[in-house]
Amino acid sequence: MTDETYVCPECTSTVERDYNVRYIVRTCDECGHNGRFLNETLTNVVYDVPEEERPDDWADQPLDERFRHALEEGLIDRTDLDV
């Protein structure tokens, strides 16, 4: 079984777990933020949202909010989400 990488929505530090889910909820060792660590696969999908599709406050939003927004706005192709 391969390890999956999960990314802190605040500081983008990563942790690894031996299971594959969309996100895990934990407190970050680096920045102390408690929240949803996105699966790195999903993080990459968020990074791939084209610039012209991004709302003005995109850069100010934590990763998990960007992901939620992108999903709601249909910016993410659900076929990418094979997690």
Ligand SMILES: [Zn+2]
């Ligand atoms: Zn963090």
